[in-house]
Amino acid sequence: MVDSVHQEFDPLATGSRARQIRARATVYTLLGFFALLYLSPVLIILMNTFRPLEEIVREGFISIPNMMSIQYWGEAWGSFCIGGSCEGVSRYFGNTLLMTVPATILSTAFGVVNGYALSKWRFRGDMWVFGLITLGVFLPAQMTLLPWAFTLGKLGLSNSIAGLVLVHTIQGISFTTLFCRNYFVAVPDxxxxxxxxxxxxxxxxxxxxxxxxxxxxxxxxxxxQFTGIWNEFLFGTVFTSGSNQPITSAIVAFSGSGTGERHYNVEAASVIFAALPPLFIYVIGGKYFVRGLTSGAVK
Known part of the structure; x- marks a missing residue:
């Protein structure tokens, strides 16, 4: 009975629990601080999507909104002038969707078949084939611009969404083959x-x-593949122009409605539109992404 009382009121155990609570509170405080610091650019951009242009010019980007309106989201989507076309980002959003979805599906399909063949069906020179395919992982995209420009021109796919689908499919096969081959190696022979x-x-x-x-x-x-292709800027800028551009290339071509004036609130809303699909994918599938990697994708 005495021992149980001593255990219940043991000052050492109480001190240990207090230290654990303080340590945990410190960790959560630091994590919260760095999370807020990391997200602050997004929060600033999001806040400016609701502010009138006059207020942004007068008070700067970092300020609590005095007035808030959602009309700038509508302008960004459907009526703002970009590169001489006053259709907002809706057309370019659609272009990116038409480019990203097929390229993601095709590059993943080719990658899973390649990974299966290179991991479970041995043939002469299979390691050389695997090495040449995965060479694209380490090859800078800038080195492929001239060959791709020549190829797209010969195929009649210059300045087209179909041309970008082809480019991103071929470029993505290196990554998907690497991931799938290393994953399938762990499957028992x-x-x-x-x-x-x-x-x-x-x-x-x-x-x-x-x-x-x-x-x-x-x-x-x-x-x-989806996030990488959606956020890609170089190929879309080099191989397309005008109304055929993806959204990442189009949002840098704001014309200011022909007046030279920067509409920061509308531009901020356009940036949010461009960022929403990859963010949605990561929020929905982030835990599965980590689970897939730890299941063998990087072995």
Whole structure:
């Protein structure tokens, strides 16, 4: 009985709990501070999407709004002049969607087939093939501009969304092949051998065994490709112009409605429109992205 009382009121245990609480409070305070510091540019941009232009010019970017209005979001989406076209960012948003979705699907599909073939179907020179494919991971995009310009011109795909789909599909195969091949290496070879003994061929093994095991790495590839292609700026700027540009290239071409005046509130709303899809993808699939990576994508 005495021992239990001493345990209940042990000053050492009480002091230890107090230190743990202080340490945890310190960690959460620091994390909250750095999170706020990291998100402050986004918060400033978001705040300026509701402020009148006169207020922004008078008081600067960093200020609490005196007046708030959502009309600048409507102007940014459907009526503001960009590059001589007064349609807002809606057209360019659609261009980016038409570019990103097919390129993501195609590059992921090619990557998962390549990864399966290079990990489970050995052939002469397979490591050389894998090395050449993944060379694109380390190749600067600037080095590919002239070859791509020549190729798109010969194919008649210059200044087109289809041309950008082709570029991003080929560029993305390097990453998706690397991810999928390293993921499939962890799949036991005995499964493939047993399927071969039962008479299954290349595509049947792929459909019946590899694809059911692939959702984690497929999510990694889709998130990686979607966000990378959506946010890409170089290829969209070099290979397209005018109404065929993606949104990342278009938002730097604000014309100020032909007056030379910078409409910071409308531009801020356009930036938020451009950032929403990748942000949505990460919010919805972020935990699956991390889970897929830890399941073997970076082994």
């Amino acid at each position: 005995d499964l493939i051998k047993a399927a071969r003994i039962d008479g299954a061929g290349f595509w049947r093994i792929f459909r019946r065994i590899m694809l059911p095991l692939s959702p984690p790495i497929l999510i990694v590839c889709v998130i990686w």
